[in-house]
Amino acid sequence: MKKMLYLFLFILIVTIAIPAVGLFLTEEKTTEQKEEPSVDVVRSDSKETESVLLEDYVVGVVAAEMPATFEKEALKAQAVAARTFMLTQTLAGLKVTDTVNDQVFKDEEELRATWGTQFEENKQKIEEAAKETEGEVLVYNGEPITAAFFSSGNGKTENAEEYWQSSLPYLVSVESPWDEAAPNFKQDIVIPRVEVEDKLGVTLPKSGEAGTVIARTAGGRVGEIQISGKSFTGREIREALELPSADFDMFVKGENVVMMTKGYGHGIGMSQYGANGMAKEGKKYTDIMTHYYPGTSIESVENFFKK
Numbered sequence: 503m504k505k506m507l508y509l510f511l512f513i514l515i516v517t518i519a520i521p522a523v524g525l526f527l528t529e530e531k532t533t534e535q536k537e538e539p540s541v542d543v544v545r546s547d548s549k550e551t552e553s554v555l556l557e558d559y560v561v562g563v564v565a566a567e568m569p570a571t572f573e574k575e576a577l578k579a580q581a582v583a584a585r586t587f588m589l590t591q592t593l594a595g596l597k598v599t600d601t602v603n604d605q606v607f608k609d610e611e612e613l614r615a616t617w618g619t620q621f622e623e624n625k626q627k628i629e630e631a632a633k634e635t636e637g638e639v640l641v642y643n644g645e646p647i648t649a650a651f652f653s654s655g656n657g658k659t660e661n662a663e664e665y666w667q668s669s670l671p672y673l674v675s676v677e678s679p680w681d682e683a684a685p686n687f688k689q690d691i692v693i694p695r696v697e698v699e700d701k702l703g704v705t706l707p708k709s710g711e712a713g714t715v716i717a718r719t720a721g722g723r724v725g726e727i728q729i730s731g732k733s734f735t736g737r738e739i740r741e742a743l744e745l746p747s748a749d750f751d752m753f754v755k756g757e758n759v760v761m762m763t764k765g766y767g768h769g770i771g772m773s774q775y776g777a778n779g780m781a782k783e784g785k786k787y788t789d790i791m792t793h794y795y796p797g798t799s800i801e802s803v804e805n806f807f808k809k
Contacts, residue, residue, distance in 0.1 A: 539807050541588055543607055544599045551597075554609075556803070560585050560632045561625075565613050566606040567651075568774055570624035573781030576774070577631035579790040582800070583772055586639040586649035589803055593646065639806070640791060640798045642672045646806060647798055652767025653774050654684035656749040659794065660721035660769035665737055665748075672795045673770050675720040680779020681765060689746055691761040698759045701742045704730035712752040712759060721769050723748040737768075771795065 541559040542551050554562070563584040564577055572580075587605055591598050600607035614621050640647050648670060650662075655678045662673035681687055699706055706712050706729070716733070717725035724736030729752075736748030747765040754760075767773075772794035780790050791798065 539803065541592070541598060544597050546599060546601050554607075556585070556588075557632055557636060559588065559607060561628055562607045562609055562613070563588075563605045564628050564631060565624070566600075566608040570617070570620070570627055572774075572778045574627065574631055575781035575785065575787045575790065576777040577628055578635045578787035579772065579777045579781075580651070580774065581628075581632045581635045582638050582640060582787065582791060583649040583651050585635075585637075585803060586646050589639050589646045589806055590648055593806060635787065637803045638800050639803045640795055641801045642795075642798050647672055647795060648771075649795070650768070650771030651774060651794075652769060652771065654686055654766045655681045655769050655773045655776065656687075656722055656747060656764035657681055658721040658769075659771065659773060659776075660719060660723060662770050664719040664721065664723070664725065665768050665770055672797050674796065676793060676796065678773045678776040678794075680776045680782075681773055683779055684766065684775035686746060686766040687764060689763050689766075691743075691745060691763060693743060693759050693761065695754060695757050695759050698743065702729060702732070702734070702739070704732055706730065706754050706759065709754050709756070712754050719748075721749075723765075723769060724750060727752075 539556045540553045541556055543554050543559065544551050560581050564580045567584065568577060568580045570577075584605055588598055591604065598604050608616065610625075613625065617624050640649055650673060657677070657679055659674075659676050659678055661669065661675050663669040695706055698704075713727045713729035715724055715727050719725045719736070724739065727734050727736065727739065736750070739745065739750070740748040743761065745761055745763055747763045747767065748769070749764040751762045752759060753762070772790070776794070777790045780793065781787075785793075788800070791800070
């Protein structure tokens with residue numbers, strides 16, 4: 503009987519002890535799990551800084567920066583670019599805003615107002631794109647890149663130094679024929695002649711072509727143009743006249759100046775309409791990244807938050 507009693511007590515102790523050990527191990531493992539990084543975003547309306555979980559931030563940027571109707575692979579490419587841009591800014595000690603100065607970001611309330619009845623469908627699609635690229639960032643020589651992007655080009659992207667005066671080996675001019683499918687590929691911008699003269703400090707002819715293009719960039723945009731004896735870069739004209747692109751031709755027609763433009767945006771990095779065009783052809787987001795950011799590779803964002 504004593505042996506039976508001892509055996510019973512031994513079994514009872516083991517039965518209680520094993521779950522307890524398992525519980526301890528589970529709790530220890532949970533404690534060791536790393537928390538998801540967060541992003542401090544300066545909101546333009548309130549001027550306050552909000553802490554947003556990284557992947558929620560990526561969803562909010564993709565939703566604000568790229569049409570939800572775009573192909574999944576294009577949305578995934580945008581997710582990687584958005585995550586990378588944020589990482590580069592953060593590591594540089596720069597604040598991240600929710601405007602075009604950095605990346606446009608919208609929270610759930612703002613997206614509900616934007617999408618209306620399409621909210622659930624659109625949100626699910628973009629959340630899937632972010633989830634399927636979770637934690638992925640673009641690097642060059644072991645460092646996160648400046649993942650610039652823009653709406654659509656003129657058929658080519660631009661060398662970084664043509665716009666920012668400093669070169670980057672992964673931001674170079676590449677072909678982007680898919681841009682032609684963009685609704686904003688070609689636009690005629692009409693501006694009063696007196697306004698152009700005032701903003702540029704020039705005197706324009708009464709009619710005909712205004713200015714002589716002296717040089718074009720590797721991406722086909724205006725590199726230098728002379729107007730009434732004054733020299734300007736394409737970027738200077740674009741910014742002064744608020745043009746969609748630095749690829750333009752100028753014509754005076756009576757009291758107006760017609761600016762015939764191609765593309766929308768600075769032209770550096772990934773063309774969003776180009777990415778969508780590649781996705782429609784069956785290309786994966788990794789193909790899109792390789793094309794628009796040549797020489798880069800994908801790594802985990804955790805590698806940089808450890809540093």
